[in-house]
Amino acid sequence: MLTRDASPERSPWEVTRSVWYAMFMREAISRTMADRMGWFWMVAEPMIFILIMVAIRSFIRSDGLIVGAPFIPWMVVGLMGFFLVREGMMRGLGAVDANQALYAYRQVRPVDPVLVRNFLEGMLRSLIFLLFIAGAAMLQVDLAPDNALLAMSIWLSLWCLGLGLGLIVSVLGTLIPEVGIILRMMIMPLLILSGVIFPIHNMPHWMLEYLLLNPAVHGLEFLRQGFFEGYQRVPGSSMIYFWLVTLACLALGLALHLRFQQRLIAQ
Template sequence: MSRSNSLLTDLRQSWPVTWNVWHAMFMREMTARTMSDRMAWFWMIFEPMVITGIMIAIRALTMGGQHIAGADFIPWVLVGLMGFTLFRENMMRLLGAVDANMGLFTYRQVKPVDTVLVRGFLEFVLKSFIFLLFIVLGSLLKFDLLPHRPLEALFDWLSLWMLGLGAGILASAAASLVTEIGNIVKLTNLPLLIMSGVIFPLNYIPHQYQRYVLLNPIVHGLESLRLNFLPGYHSLNGIDLTYLWFWALTMLTLGLMLHLRFQDRLKAR
């Protein structure tokens, strides 16, 4: 009993310290991300608008029409793009979290994994705010961007964030130990964008090859998000968030294990 009481006492004492560290790091990251550049907010909002506009123009020139698989094209592409951006930004920005905060490791309370977790949460807050802003603007412009099933759509959004967080934590530890891994992860940006059905509907892929597309866990998150936003949308058969969460929790577990196992090496880089 005395040993268990000692463990509980240690947890009670360490949790306030951890919370204060996370809060201070979050405010530091938020300030650096939004205040260091006068155009920071502009680019965060303008980038998805430009990409959406380019996709609409390409579709109009090559295929014509404004509808796709039972849904309007603009909401379809915007929902998919925002969901993919949530995943991508978590994975890519977490890559440099450890190196960007090396100076903080002089404080023994700060661990490498803290920098990654805080940056991941910041990405969730920023991307959620921007997505809500697009939903409001779309509604004012008479585009149907309100989710058909809000709670299910929120769970899809959280699922995509967890997938990106797991990939980012794993990649940040691996890339900090082997630099070449970071370069490989960066090269996957465009292939993942294409293979995840952000640009074109996966229904256009021949049926016999669709099972290979479903091996990509991002597809399950994006298609489920679209289904819960767009009531008339027809997606691929076999969409399953359990598969996405299997990948997310597996990568998260492996990433945390690497951070704990090589904590001293990550600090000493």
């Protein structure tokens, strides 16, 4: 029987929820307020890419290679989707080391900061995307999705892919520091090979087969189809393949955290 001063024991879910909430508030303050230029660069980075690509378009006329979608909105959607995956992966890279002091509390596990960081990054990227859609409407550029349900479901799917990759690299990057260096070197090639800034429809068939091994290509193609009803996807793109890879990444990432949890805490 409980005494007046006693409190009921909290369930594991209540403890986990409290941990995630505290870490979320800590990460949110650090991400948005610690750096005065943080919000600026989150918005400015895709804008700079867009301006550069618009300048390049005037020379190569790449908008004529895209069937069923205007070039600038097509590229904005691709950039936003790619940045969602990229940030989900890269924010997981330093999540374990950045929260090392918190592992002194037995309620906190190395997987917690990775999950919280990915959730926060997804919220921020979603907000920035909405700002771009609103800004485009003010400029009389149609960036609203033609199929909102499809667009939102694919956006959440890309979010899950970023989480799966973030779980994997958070373990590998902590145990093998060179992994972080390799990943940072791969970001720009991945940006190009994912069909973000240039259409890959007209690539040779043998090259397209290799490009389609990248799950981000599949996700971005379906995301664009959600925004542009008449858009012709790259032949061979499949959400079944995308989700098989995404689920494999999530399972592998969680398995690595379970297997190397003590080593991550002791780093």
